[in-house]
Amino acid sequence: xxxxxxxxxxxxxxxxxxxxxxxxxxxxxxxxxxxxxxxxxxxxxxxxxxxxxxxxxxxxxxxxxxxxxxxxxxxxxxxxxxxxxxxxxxxxxxxxxxxxxxxxxxxxxxxxxxxxxxxxxxxxxxxxxxxxxxxxxxxxxxxxxxxxxxxxxxxxxxxxxxxxxxxxxxxxxxxxxxxxxxxxxxxxxxxxxxxxxxxxxxxxxxxxxxxxxxxxxxxxxxxxxxxxxxxxxxxxxxxxxxxxxxxxxxxxx
Amino acid sequence: xxxxxxxxxxxxxxxxxxxxxxxxxxxxxxxxxxxxxxxxxxxxxxxxxxxxxxxxxxxxxxxxxxxxxxxxxxxxxxxxxxxxxxxxxxxxxxxxxxxxxxxxxxxxxx
Numbered sequence: 620x621x622x623x624x625x626x627x628x629x630x631x632x633x634x635x636x637x638x639x640x641x642x643x644x645x646x647x648x649x650x651x652x653x654x655x656x657x658x659x660x661x662x663x664x665x666x667x668x669x670x671x672x673x674x675x676x677x678x679x680x681x682x683x684x685x686x687x688x689x690x691x692x693x694x695x696x697x698x699x700x701x702x703x704x705x706x707x708x709x710x711x712x713x714x715x716x717x718x719x720x721x722x723x724x725x726x727x728x729x730x731x732x733x734x735x736x737x738x739x740x741x742x743x744x745x746x747x748x749x750x751x752x753x754x755x756x757x758x759x760x761x762x763x764x765x766x767x768x769x770x771x772x773x774x775x776x777x778x779x780x781x782x783x784x785x786x787x788x789x790x791x792x793x794x795x796x797x798x799x800x801x802x803x804x805x806x807x808x809x810x811x812x813x814x815x816x817x818x819x820x821x822x823x824x825x826x827x828x829x830x831x832x833x834x835x836x837x838x839x840x841x842x843x844x845x846x847x848x849x850x851x852x853x854x855x856x857x858x859x860x861x862x863x864x865x866x867x868x869x870x871x872x
Numbered sequence: 873x874x875x876x877x878x879x880x881x882x883x884x885x886x887x888x889x890x891x892x893x894x895x896x897x898x899x900x901x902x903x904x905x906x907x908x909x910x911x912x913x914x915x916x917x918x919x920x921x922x923x924x925x926x927x928x929x930x931x932x933x934x935x936x937x938x939x940x941x942x943x944x945x946x947x948x949x950x951x952x953x954x955x956x957x958x959x960x961x962x963x964x965x966x967x968x969x970x971x972x973x974x975x976x977x978x979x980x981x982x
Contacts, residue, residue, distance in 0.1 A: 641952040867931040
């Protein structure tokens with residue numbers, strides 16, 4: 620720890636005016652403010668999804684006799700997520716609703732834990748531990764991105780049977796104009812919301828790699844503190860937090 | 873010896889018990905969400921809205937743990953906590969109010 624006669628505020632926590640608002644470093648406070656603005660963006664996206672979804676008829680409005688068990692996809696009404704997202708890699712043809720997104724959720728929560736362990740190791744100034752946990756976090760990030768790539772590929776490619784339209788034409792998979800799962804807006808929102816989140820994950824992985832690189836080269840050891848790990852950790856947890864909401868509003872509700 | 877003010881040498885013990893506890897809580901809540909998704913039928917209106925309510929509540933419980941413990945917000949000073957929480961509360965209020973009072977309009981113009 621620091622020497623006995625150390626000032627109350629360590630150097631990196633003192634702002635140029637000499638005081639330290641809210642007892643956090645400048646960079647950390649600004650990261651919080653940035654995340655706050657990002658919260659607004661994602662809440663706008665999710666609330667638009669909710670509004671558009673409920674402005675479309677449900678399958679019960681169109682075909683009152685249909686139940687969740689006998690549900691069939693159609694462009695006339697909004698799909699139910701457990702019948703769209705029911706595939707898992709290597710388990711072709713088996714209906715496993717929401718299992719794969721459950722796995723993705725687990726991966727992201729787990730990488731959030733390894734991130735917070737890296738932050739904790741940074742508080743102890745334990746270089747080896749920071750490296751170890753950052754590496755796990757990066758691995759988790761890549762696993763999530765890989766899963767999402769598969770999910771997108773599968774969504775775009777579509778099912779074997781496709782969807783037969785009223786005029787006899789068949790459509791497979793999804794693009795921005797039409798898709799076999801439901802109204803065009805469904806796939807549009809899927810691409811935009813999970814894509815925007817995936818972009819955040821990608822930049823998070825890049826930031827994590829930079830932090831890992833710096834930590835390994837002893838940059839933070841020389842600097843005397845690991846606050847950078849904390850700042851990027853905030854971002855990474857936020858990405859996890861957004862996924863928790865996307866998971867609820869896109870896949871569960 | 874003695875003159876060194878280096879922070880290194882003796883390795884401090886990791887304090888990670890609390891963090892792993894939060895991980896298990898988050899995992900358990902997600903598992904509960906899965907059980908709700910497949911055990912409560914959405915075929916009637918009551919079940920449908922019960923599910924939606926439970927999902928949203930559980931999501932907020934999860935976000936409380938992530939923001940509070942992982943992002944460490946509950947251990948910051950009070951003014952810091954409110955700086956983050958109040959704008960979020962206002963936004964949720966705004967969105968909920970807009971959807972509640974104006975949301976029907978989108979149905980009448982489609």
